[in-house]
Amino acid sequence: MTAKTLGGHPEIQVRALHKSFGDNEVLKGIDLEIGRGEVVCVIGPSGSGKSTLLRCVNLLEEPTKGQVFVGGTELTDPDVDIDAVRRRIGMVFQQFNLFPHLTVTENLTLPQRRVLRRGKAEAARVAAENLERVGLAEKADAYPSSLSGGQQQRVAIARSLSMGPEVMLFDEPTSALDPELVGDVLAVMRRLAQEGMTMMVVTHEMTFAREVADRVVFMDGGVIVEDGVPARVIGAPRHERTRHFLSRLLDPAMAEVEEETSNQVGGSD
Amino acid sequence: MTDTDAVVQPRKKGLTRRQKRSLSRGAQYVVFVAAVIAFAVSADWGRLKNQFAQADIAEQMFPDVITLALKNTVLYTLSGFAVGLVLGMVIALMRLSSVGPYRWFAGVYIEIFRGLPALLIFIFIGVAVPLAFPGTEIVGGTYGKVALALGLVAAAYMAETIRAGIQAVPKGQMEAARSLGFSPARAMVSIIIPQAFRIILPPLTNELVLLFKDSSLVLFLGVTLEERELSKYGRDLASTTANSTPILVAGLCYLLVTIPLGFVVRRMEAKAQEAVK
Numbered sequence: 263m264t265a266k267t268l269g270g271h272p273e274i275q276v277r278a279l280h281k282s283f284g285d286n287e288v289l290k291g292i293d294l295e296i297g298r299g300e301v302v303c304v305i306g307p308s309g310s311g312k313s314t315l316l317r318c319v320n321l322l323e324e325p326t327k328g329q330v331f332v333g334g335t336e337l338t339d340p341d342v343d344i345d346a347v348r349r350r351i352g353m354v355f356q357q358f359n360l361f362p363h364l365t366v367t368e369n370l371t372l373p374q375r376r377v378l379r380r381g382k383a384e385a386a387r388v389a390a391e392n393l394e395r396v397g398l399a400e401k402a403d404a405y406p407s408s409l410s411g412g413q414q415q416r417v418a419i420a421r422s423l424s425m426g427p428e429v430m431l432f433d434e435p436t437s438a439l440d441p442e443l444v445g446d447v448l449a450v451m452r453r454l455a456q457e458g459m460t461m462m463v464v465t466h467e468m469t470f471a472r473e474v475a476d477r478v479v480f481m482d483g484g485v486i487v488e489d490g491v492p493a494r495v496i497g498a499p500r501h502e503r504t505r506h507f508l509s510r511l512l513d514p515a516m517a518e519v520e521e522e523t524s525n526q527v528g529g530s531d
Numbered sequence: 532m533t534d535t536d537a538v539v540q541p542r543k544k545g546l547t548r549r550q551k552r553s554l555s556r557g558a559q560y561v562v563f564v565a566a567v568i569a570f571a572v573s574a575d576w577g578r579l580k581n582q583f584a585q586a587d588i589a590e591q592m593f594p595d596v597i598t599l600a601l602k603n604t605v606l607y608t609l610s611g612f613a614v615g616l617v618l619g620m621v622i623a624l625m626r627l628s629s630v631g632p633y634r635w636f637a638g639v640y641i642e643i644f645r646g647l648p649a650l651l652i653f654i655f656i657g658v659a660v661p662l663a664f665p666g667t668e669i670v671g672g673t674y675g676k677v678a679l680a681l682g683l684v685a686a687a688y689m690a691e692t693i694r695a696g697i698q699a700v701p702k703g704q705m706e707a708a709r710s711l712g713f714s715p716a717r718a719m720v721s722i723i724i725p726q727a728f729r730i731i732l733p734p735l736t737n738e739l740v741l742l743f744k745d746s747s748l749v750l751f752l753g754v755t756l757e758e759r760e761l762s763k764y765g766r767d768l769a770s771t772t773a774n775s776t777p778i779l780v781a782g783l784c785y786l787l788v789t790i791p792l793g794f795v796v797r798r799m800e801a802k803a804q805e806a807v808k
Binding site: 320346348349353355357359360362363373378418421422425 | 701703704707708709714717729
């Protein structure tokens with residue numbers, strides 16, 4: 263592990279994490295640290311467990327074994343006030359998950375008012391500020407269904423930011439978008455990274471990972487195979503499985519038909 | 532074997548499939564119209580008119596049939612609906628609860644009250660409750676009893692409707708709310724239930740129509756003159772005048788409300804269909 267910790271204790275710490283769905287073991291012992299202000303992209307083939315790992319970090323999935331710490335608080339402690347911890351963790355979903363019965367502004371103000379108990383004026387001010395931040399101030403009164411996927415995802419990011427999180431988790435934020443809409447969302451995320459937000463991003467966007475991430479984690483078969491700076495993991499991968507994944511991803515047309523070997527598990531490094 | 536021949540060589544019969552279809556449709560239509568006409572001709576309209584459509588009797592029903600009977604019907608229905616909605620919501624949440632005994636209780640409740648005729652519930656409320664709790668009066672007198680009886684029945688149906696509505700809200704909505712720090716209860720109230728109600732508005736309105744008709748069962752509770760609703764009022768008047776015109780007028784009063792409500796439901800369903808597209 264080459265965890266770069268920028269300020270004191272790591273913002274996110276995952277220790278010996280296991281997660282099974284029935285007999286299917288999806289995570290087989292994950293250790294990961296993410297320092298304050300660090301941007302970590304998690305890449306890997308589908309079914310590698312990367313989304314499950316991310317969902318374990320805010321306990322949307324209950325880990326079977328192991329520990330998760332965010333900002334020094336153990337989320338896996340059975341007595342933890344999970345709602346209080348989640349307020350510090352923003353989550354952006356592949357399917358946006360905006361509240362369709364509320365306008366864009368209400369999507370941003372309702373959680374602040376109900377969860378953080380902010381006053382009406384304060385919530386509206388924070389909402390306007392964050393809509394400005396994602397470039398959608400003019401959509402304040404629109405309903406989510408009238409927005410494009412890219413706009414909905416930017417609203418979803420603004421909704422998370424309105425809660426003032428210390429950490430942002432992104433679960434394939436651009437995978438449900440038409441290709442021409444991906445850029446706007448990535449631009450917002452890039453700016454967020456530059457402003458110093460701690461980010462854990464599950465993504466297939468290699469250009470984003472290479473240019474924005476401080477570290478890239480490659481997962482396969484429920485374990486972390488490689489973890490390092492983007493230039494190393496993406497530019498000069500050490501492991502055959504990483505090389506194989508990247509070659510298929512970067513040039514899908516060239517991939518050969520092959521047997522199901524990629525799902526088998528080896529050791530992590 | 533002739534069937535197979537027809538399939539293999541349809542052209543030889545001279546009629547295309549389309550022509551056959553319109554021919555058969557035309558025949559059905561002729562039979563239908565003939566049946567309606569035969570029925571209409573054979574009925575003795577004169578006697579029916581005498582028994583059901585006496586203008587002077589109909590006239591003397593106004594304005595009481597509206598200001599008293601229809602008003603009471605609406606009152607009974609709305610109070611029953613209110614009780615049913617609150618109780619139905621509680622039962623639906625119990626049915627979805629992670630606590631086993633709650634789920635079990637809700638399941639039993641729904642099966643019992645959906646399986647029993649509303650009439651029996653009315654009799655039960657009228658007879659059993661005073662026996663079981665002597666000296667206690669149900670709040671609101673007859674109005675309270677009707678609200679309770681209709682509410683108990685409606686709650687069973689509404690609970691199932693509400694549960695289906697809650698389950699129809701995508702899972703991601705709860706996940707988004709929880710990751711913003713909402714507690715499960717708060718997420719349910721602020722995020723899930725408002726969306727569920729949009730989905731179940733048409734079936735809930737249908738339930739209102741059903742209750743509107745079931746409110747006629749109040750006559751089994753025994754009501755004062757002032758508490759009569761449409762059916763009881765119509766029947767009473769029919770026996771004093773020895774003529775059935777009041778029944779017809781009362782029936783028309785029901786339709787006066789149920790037909791517009793049905794129209795509203797269809798509008799809402801069409802709008803919901805559009806929203807899905």
